[in-house]
Amino acid sequence: MHRIGSYRRWAPPIAFLAILAALALGPRIGFTDSPGHLWTERNPALPAPTVTAPNWVELVKAVKPAVVNVTTKLTGEQDQPQMPEEFREFFKRFGPQQQEHRPTVGRGSGFIMNGNGYILTNNHVVDEANEVQVKLADGREFTAKVVGRDPKTDIALLKIDAAGLPVIPLGDSSALQVGEPVIAIGNPFGLVETVTTGIVSATGRVIGGGPYDDFIQTDASINPGNSGGPLVNAKGEAIGLNSAIFTRSGGSVGIGFAVPINMAKFVVPQLADHGSVTRGWLGVTIQPLTADLAKTFGVSRYDGALVSSVFDGSPAARVGVKSGDIIVEFDGQKVSRTTDLSRLVAATPVGKGVTIRLIREGKPLVLTPTIARLTDKEETAAAGGGAGGKHTKLGLAVEPLTPDVARQLGLSLDHGLVVREVQDGSPAAEAGIRPGDVISEVDRQPVNSVEDLRRAVEKRSEGKPTLLLVHRQGSAIFLTIKS
Template sequence: MKREGGWTMQNKGKWWLGLLGFFGGMLCVLASAGDAASLPDLVPLVKRLKPVVVNISTTHNPPAAQKGGKMPFPEGFGNRPLDELFRRFFDQMPQESQKSHSLGSGVIVDAAGYILTNNHVIADADDIQVRLTDDREFNAKVVGKDSKTDLALIRIEGAGTLPVAQLGDSDRAEVGSWVIAIGNPFGLEATVTSGIISARGRHIGSGPYDNFLQTDAAINPGNSGGPLFNLDGAVIGINTAIFSRSGGNMGIGFAIPVNMAKSVMEQLKSHGRVTRGWLGVRIQSVTHELAKALGLDKRHGALVASVESGSPASSAGIQPGDVVVRFDGREVGQMNELPAIVAETPIGKKVRIDLMRDGKALVVEVVVAELKEKSAEMAGTDKGDASSFGASVRSLTPELREQLELEDSVRGVVVTGVEPGSSAAAAGLRAKDVIAEINRKPIRDVADFRRTLQNSKTGDALLILLFRGGEPLYLAVQLAEAGK
């Protein structure tokens, strides 16, 4: 092989490849350093935030009937030789009192020892122990709790002046922004995880005021009641639930927005209970098909399915089929936002409500009343989707009315069958549904039903008011060609 100055061409090629590799590696290091420089340094922030997070452990004593009770025996015991001897012996032995324990987290919200946590962390607890980051432990007392939002306020005494968490503004928490969760997953104290806000306004079916922040910061059992911080060190949420098939973290956690928590906390601190505003409507989501049938230019707001007689909504002239798009100056983007907004409104306040009715904007004023515990307020009926009418019906007879447990005021036709793959099936119509209106026109009998369909054409979206299980519900059925 030809040599050049003692180097072979092969060696020279290796040298150039090595040089290129060196510079390539340096570029990767520099790029990584640049990426690292753009990531937040959480160390100083975490050191500052840890002292405001506490460990909560609870003890649940067994029912009084079990304390000091006699040893239980399996079914069928007492029919064999020596059974009576064993019974006499074991009856003298008191059963061990089996206490149960649970763990959770909390955040200090007042220097006088007030701590915010989840209601499910302390619910039915006989003893509540709070441990601070300096390892001091204190018994806690319940100041107040609210099962509807899963929030509770507890207090410890004798701890001196405590560090307090800054409560932020969850309305300003944007999807994609960095967050930090601190808590005690599986009893591992002061565990720190980080992630981003994955979504806002999540409805997970846990209660009437669902409006969760979703995060991918690791949240596990034991994190419940702990804070979710933004990078300014302000609490923007109270961690409360996870979505998991295994019981552990899957990157989907939920936090109660701190703005809701602040309102509840202040009432618990002042009165030990929560009072809520009441409008007196039953609502559901606006699907794309319903938006088209209602004459809306976009899918937004809360669709009024029914109005309670004598309620503030009834007095204000709100009607079934109205869509609430703004309440007291606050936009209602989706159905589950309205209950929380109404609940936070001071009792007796007169507010402006922006509605859409038959595709036209309308403004009404309403005086908010107090929600009573037995009031069926704002129970959302968020039902399925529609995309394509094949259904058989019959008139509503007295016998059917009694069988379906319908009030005398309900008129309409009863669905006796739904054709698979039809427009009605796609919209979610079911047998035993009672169709009361189509496009806001009353359906009194089968003739009305057929006449309305004959006057409709393929592609029309029919707005249907029906009763299912005695409860009102709107569906949108988009008519497709027969057989499609």
């Protein structure tokens, strides 16, 4: 009774205030509440957003003449059954696992980006090819020269001896909006000049192709043979290079990926001048900063690139970058994800001094390394007894790292524990620890025996995760394990 009486006393002024709020906010937000306030409805007095479809017919007429059919030939003795190139390469990363076969003939797509005969396509379309033939939309055929290739971004530049060709202008992929209409043009399954429509489903996709992943995702139908064809926006500009699909059936399921055209703008000039791409090198291995890792390192933000190891003698080592640092800005550009840092470093000219902002033990720090040149050796390294026993609480078995084992694993460590076994369903398994991993630190302290590991874990408060520095296949990563 007291609550009801109190409500009645305050009901008139509350109702008056509510009416004022509705009058003030309703027109601004354009929504009204449903009866019972269970859902929201648009205010019919206000205009609703409208969607205008592009004139696909005129758009296709403008860009389709610049799309080409690319046929490759690989000569030499074949010791395996033949298989179309588009199946072998196009589904290599995302399709069902299948036996590798070397084909003699492959097919893909490309588009003319310069009236003097420069053609953009995928690296995997022309990789290992002895001969590349290009067929234009008007039926003319040319033997193309492979000017340069960049496997790291799956981009290749071709050149044909022709002039006055139709072209597709390049757009700005950084301006793409999710939901924006796009078309894909190519030669899926050999069906030339096939056009499909869709939207930009997402941007900045990381799909496990490498450190420079930054794919545009689209639901425009992409199939084998579309590789190298353009993804075109409503202005008739190429904003992506169709490169891969996710499929479990061998065909399109509405999840396709295109290399953003701005990445091609970085790569193509170097391919034209040198046939290959030179990239900058900082000299760190990095990993994403998860919520558990952020908590362990005492930071509230989850963006940034966590440094798991630093290469001896590298630009990062020379200025004092350390394992456990969190890089949040590079040369004035914000670093939200690890791929941001990889791309920014790669695009930095060799010899340029840059400013990096990082967080170390919760405190900001500024360092100024000079970027070096990335080599294949450095990229490969970045990619990729009695004191032993089981630690039953964590569910793993370890043994001390010996000099012989360290050499076999390619590690320069003089301490650590080699993981021999991981129990299914254990905290170690849930954390992602695998047999063959080497644990060198626990909560930033070096470990040499299972007793070191046990003592370090027991020091942690109940339910608080333990931070491990783990070395795997030449790279180092931080993992958190809940004890």
